[in-house]
Amino acid sequence: MKKGLWYAILAYTAWGLLPLYWKSFETLLAGEILSHRVVWSFVFMAVFLLIGRGRWPEIRKMVTNGKVLLLVGASGLLISSNWLIFIWAVNNGHVIETSLGYYITPLFNVMLGVFFLREKPSGSQWLAVALAGAGVLLATIDYGRFPWISVTLATTFGLYSLVKKRVSYDASIGLAGETAVVFPIALVYVIYLHLTHHDSAWSLPPLSLTLLLLSGVATALPLLWFAKAAVRLPLSMLGFIQYIGPSITLMLSIFVFKENFSPMLLISFALIWTALVVYAMASVRVARTSVAK
Template identity: 80%
Template sequence: MKKGLWYAILAYTAWGLLPVYWRSFDSLLAGEILSHRVIWSFVFMAILLLIGKSRWTEFRKMVTNGKMLLQIGACSILISSNWLIFIWAVNNGHVIETSLGYYITPLINIMLAVMFLREKPSRSQWVAVALAGAGVLLATIDYGRFPWVSLSLAFSFGLYSLVKKRVSYDASIGLAGETVIVFPIAVAYIAYLHFSHHDSAWTLPPISLAMLLLSGVATALPLLWFAKAAARLPLSMLGFIQYIGPSITLLLSVFLFKEKFSPVLLVSFSLIWTALIVYALASMRVARTSVAK
């Protein structure tokens, strides 16, 4: 569990900082950025698999297993949808809304954990959920319109977390499978942009182009860390650690991207952070009780 905790912290810290990374490509279409992200993630994961020949053998076994292929396909669709919405939102001035989406995600995770994994949060943990829910409701009301970006991000990543929790393959092999499925679509879209003269990636300054080519590393490492965390931690606990990511994103949106931050949002995020502290203390108490037994 301790290892899982550190993997989760690494993953969510990296995801919290990613808006700065994707904002450097705001001259590109969201679909073009996503396609490059998929292509270079595939290349990075293929290199990792080729380095370890035993993993390559495991990968071939996995993609020939019908049940696992369905699980990989579901993960691939969910995470690709999440990436596309996130990139579009960041590059169109909706960073606070992405932050709200990832604040909602832990609530979705807990709901899914109770419904499908039969996890049973303690009374204190339910109090934390109620506090976080109140904070999210306040933020939604203050936002003033239906937060489709936030809810789309929350449900796509919540369901992705659930599927990852139920699968049994190695993290790197699973991620390779997820990128393989959408790789042909990404290549086809890049080809379409090129032949219709709408591609912009190759006109980027050299440093920005190099960063885009490294998007596979920036994408794959946090997902690998997340997968390792998901294998070691309860889904509900994983959900609450996730508040690290949107908190970093929120600070970036206010202080770096200069998006509007109202007093109501301050109250709502204070409620959410209070919930995080309550949940953490309750989880520590549950862990100590389990060890004592």
């Protein structure tokens, strides 16, 4: 469990610090950054699986199952959409909204569970959803517009998680399949930008270009750490640790990127933090009741 705790902290800390990483490419279009992220993630996972032994039967089983391929394709498109929105938001001064999005994701998952998995949340869990809804409403009033970045991030990642529940493959096999699905699209886009002289990546300073080429590693490693944590830790503990990510992102948005954090937005986040505490306590109570039975 101790090793699992460190893996979880590593994964969520890395995810929380990702805005600093993507900010180093802010001169590039979000689509170009995403395309390189997909291409190099695919390359990294291909090498990773080639080095690993005994994985090819799992890969062969995945690519010969039509239903599984369809689900992997859907999850690849969903996570790519999530990455694109996140990268665009970070490089256009909306880091606070990305933090808000990942805070409300677990609560959005409750709604998905109700509609798609026929789950029955407790009264406390419904209260958490209502508090989070009030927080989003206040954020909308403060922004003067609907916080579409936050809601879209929560929606795409929530649907991605829902699809992943239907496919029983570990993180490395799953990520390899997801990136393989969108790899041709990303590669064609990179080639198109180059041929039309609209690409900027190859004119980056050597250090920035090296970092961009390592985006596959930056994408895959936290996911692999998370997979190692998930098999070692109780789900309730993992649920608490996951808020490290958006908390780090929120701190970066305020103290590093100097984004405006108004009193109304503070109240909005306070409501969402309260919702998360209520939701976490309710989830722990449900878990203990299940164990007792």
